[in-house]
Amino acid sequence: MATRLVSPRVGVARVLAEMLLDGQPDRWAHTIGVAGRAEELADTVAPDERDVLLVAAWLHDIGYAPAAAVSGFHPLDGAAYLDRQGWPSRISALVAHHSGADLLADAHGLGPALATYPDELSPVSDALTYADQTTGPTGQRLSIGARMAEMIERHGPASVQARVHHLRRPHLLAVAERVERRLADLDAGNVVSPGVEPGTPPS
Numbered sequence: 001m002a003t004r005l006v007s008p009r010v011g012v013a014r015v016l017a018e019m020l021l022d023g024q025p026d027r028w029a030h031t032i033g034v035a036g037r038a039e040e041l042a043d044t045v046a047p048d049e050r051d052v053l054l055v056a057a058w059l060h061d062i063g064y065a066p067a068a069a070v071s072g073f074h075p076l077d078g079a080a081y082l083d084r085q086g087w088p089s090r091i092s093a094l095v096a097h098h099s100g101a102d103l104l105a106d107a108h109g110l111g112p113a114l115a116t117y118p119d120e121l122s123p124v125s126d127a128l129t130y131a132d133q134t135t136g137p138t139g140q141r142l143s144i145g146a147r148m149a150e151m152i153e154r155h156g157p158a159s160v161q162a163r164v165h166h167l168r169r170p171h172l173l174a175v176a177e178r179v180e181r182r183l184a185d186l187d188a189g190n191v192v193s194p195g196v197e198p199g200t201p202p203s
């Protein structure tokens with residue numbers, strides 16, 4: 001993989017995430033892993049969208065930070081924190097909706113709050129979710145199937161995650177299928193066309 005220039009904004013996002021997640025070493029290791037996966041997936045998005053993907057990857061779990069936690073639902077808390085700090089609305093919206101968060105938000109009674117953020121359903125949002133869902137809780141590389149199994153085991157069978165898994169699983173698998181198809185297209189020498197490609201809404 002070619003070395004890429006990292007923009008100042010990506011560097012700022014990394015520093016902010018590291019500061020906010022200080023004291024949560026596993027979460028920080030996971031974040032480093034997700035950002036690394038996002039870098040590997042950067043060619044699945046248009047060249048002028050790669051920065052957005054990397055910034056969102058560094059910031060996607062800051063809602064777990066004490067400085068950000070308000071509702072206890074980390075995608076929403078992370079997005080609201082970024083809003084308060086003046087980050088672009090697209091970044092906060094990507095953080096709000098990463099990894100099928102809307103399906104979990106309904107179970108938390110926070111669906112209307114999350115719906116104030118647009119879900120862009122694009123190659124960028126797909127790559128962010130795929131990076132998160134192929135990186136384990138301490139940064140290890142996992143298949144998406146292993147990651148989902150690990151998530152259910154970690155949260156427990158009575159958890160919100162387990163209760164909505166029948167809805168979230170097909171959404172995450174559809175994301176994975178789209179990203180893996182884009183990677184296969186790249187391997188075949190096809191160039192990813194610029195612009196936002198509509199994704200499949202969660203069922």
Ligand SMILES: [Fe+2]
Binds near residue numbers: 060061132
């Ligand atoms: Fe994550």
